[in-house]
Amino acid sequence: MSARNIIGSLEKLIKLHKSFNQIAIRKTAILKANDTEAMTALLISEQKHIKAISQTDKERERAVEEYLAANGTVGKPPSIHTVTELTGTEETEALEMLKAELLDEVAKLKERNGLNQQLIYQSLQFINVSLDILRPQNQNLNYGDSVRETAKIGRVMFDSKA
Secondary structure (H helix, E strand, O other): OOOHHHHHHHHHHHHHHHHHHHHHHHHHHHHHHOOHHHHHHHHHHHHHHHHHHHHHHHHHHHHHHHHHHHOOOOOOOOOHHHHHHHOOHHHHHHHHHHHHHHHHHHHHHHHHHHHHHHHHHHHHHHHHHHHHHHOOOOOOOOOOHHHHHHHHHHHOOOOOOO
16 A cells, blocks of 8 residues: 555645745734734634644544544554655655654644744733723822822722611
8 A cells, every 4th residue: 555645734834824824924913913803813824724633634644544544553642754665765754754744744733833922921911001091090109198098089989877
């Protein structure tokens, strides 16, 4: 049995990860521009990509398990390394090349997501600082009757004279 199904699913995974990397690059630009509407649309697209990657990865796992079962190696762990031990030199080279390319795309995605996470964190910090500035402060640093009057006003919850 040929490892063509495994190679095909790895190629599809690489294509999806490249597309997902493009989304991550757009996400960086959207975060910098602070465009919430574009971010909402991008998150929907991101969810679709995640679902497609998950489904393709399941297809890859099934293809590896079927290949190993067809070659009589059911007890071995289903991995690319196990498959390359059973394939010819041409398929082994193709699998190793695709594996390296997929790992490269995943590393790029991880780096870009780290940058996006930092941008989101900085935006949240800015929002918190802005809210702290806009909130009224109840601190009165003066001494005397004005402090007692503001303290009384703040404590009164029920007016018994009413």
